[in-house]
Amino acid sequence: MDRIWVVVDRAGERVAPLSLELLTKSKDLADQVEGVTWGDGAQLAAEAGSYGAALLHTVGDLGGRLPGPAVAAAMAARIEAGDAPDAVLVPHNYDGRDIAGRLSALIDRPVLTNVVGLTDADGLRTQHPVFGGSEILTARFTGDGPGIYVVRTKSFAAEDSGGAAADVDVWAVPQLGAADAVRVVDRHVEEREGPKLDEAAVVVSGGRGLGQADAYRMIEELAKLLGGAAGASRAIVDAGWVPYSHQVGQTGKTVKPTVYIAAGISGATQHMVGMKGANNIIAINKDQEAPIFSIADLGVVGDVNKVLPKLIEALRARS
């Protein structure tokens, strides 16, 4: 395949890890990889280049706008002008999904989301986990025009191939219509101790078995003691105990840590699809029949409210 565009998401002044994964994979798939980003392109050029991008297009300063409308409109304008790539790879995250949705409607092409694998067999084929990851579905686009692929985190390894810095150019943003009026009026960075959920080597997640919202403190404490991140099942996010950003699973984050500890989580397919890629799984649950035990390397049948305090105490004693 000739040419792939990768949406290069930012993490501060660096390229977001998921975009590095997409650049690396694209370098395998296409002759020419081009990043599309916003803000100061020069800041990201060296890093994007060393992971495979020859060019880095930026739509420039957003002036307080969200990236979605501007990035999508700029890409759509190039595509309509006849400058279409074979594929557009988009990170499966908040801004990525905005970009994919807008672009899809603008160029009238559907989107394949929740992609966890990409192979080139007479055109790109995508892999998607279904039914909690027990089955893998392969799909592809038909018809003319570039495919839009929204890819989940940790689907591919990010590898620095030592390429030269990407050449940066600025893409004009056409009229955005009503979407132009949306503004970010304030940004809040939540202080976080320890690693990000989808990058942590240890993830400790809590579920309904905790019994009450307050008990989630034990999950945070255990995660901190293990230098890991705290996650949650959908059930307790839905119940309002913890924010959505902690959710692990199909509608939340995909994690692949060295150790995953599921505390009071029964193991709905919705949850398991997001964590069964962990190297080692420890599950604590009262119900011996809980599906989580079918994938746990170590399963403890017991009350999390009894096991966790002792575990925390034992780990504290060591530190």
Add this chain to the structure above:
Amino acid sequence: MNVVVCTKQIPDPANPGQLSPDTHTLVREGKLILDDSDAYGVELGLQLVEAAGGEVMLVSMAPHAEVSGLRTALAMGAAKAILVSDEALVGSDALSTAKVLAAAIRRTDPDLIIAATESTDGYTGTLPVQLAQLLDLPSVTFAKRLSVADGKVRADRQTESGYDEVESPLPAVVTVTAGVVEPRYPSFKGIMSAKNKPIEQLSLADLGIDPSAVGWAGARQEVVSVVSAEARTGGEIVVDDGDAHERIVAFLEQLKVI
């Protein structure tokens, strides 16, 4: 203010899902229920109109005129519903679905359109923003808190590192995360009155949509194959009699994480 809530009726997620052997798409037979994810949008819509006046209208699409999920949302307090139903819709991808919902919403005059971030069954998660683009409306996605005042919607939008306060003029499309509000349970009175609330059923012809542009005929993506994933198997099971934490500590030591 008038609020449209996009609502999806799905097979009960408590039952194991199935793919059709012929088409590899989800089997959607039998009774459909209101997607749990949509209950938050319905509740939020109700709270907004209870404060500011107006009403909540549901907009939904289903191939076989199913209404049981819509009745649940009507029982919560929504005033009425539009259901686009047509055999030709079977097999529609998210973009086609967005086009159909956009055509239905154009018949109304909402100040705010609320949707979940993604459905529980298909979880494509692109429809609300496609809808916003098709309707030329601003969108604020992944809102975990939301308020409306002075013709503007203000939302706390989830980000990778925290949240942004985002402001948009109305009308706008917003997507809400689970937990944004606590959905109410339908009261007995609500359930009784829901039976008489209007559900306007529209066909593709009513909306002026060419059937060949949606459903299987209009799909531009296809499933190539479905195979079983490598199964992961369970390991050691310990029943806690007061010292199971020691086994966990030993396992963590073995893995060299402590």
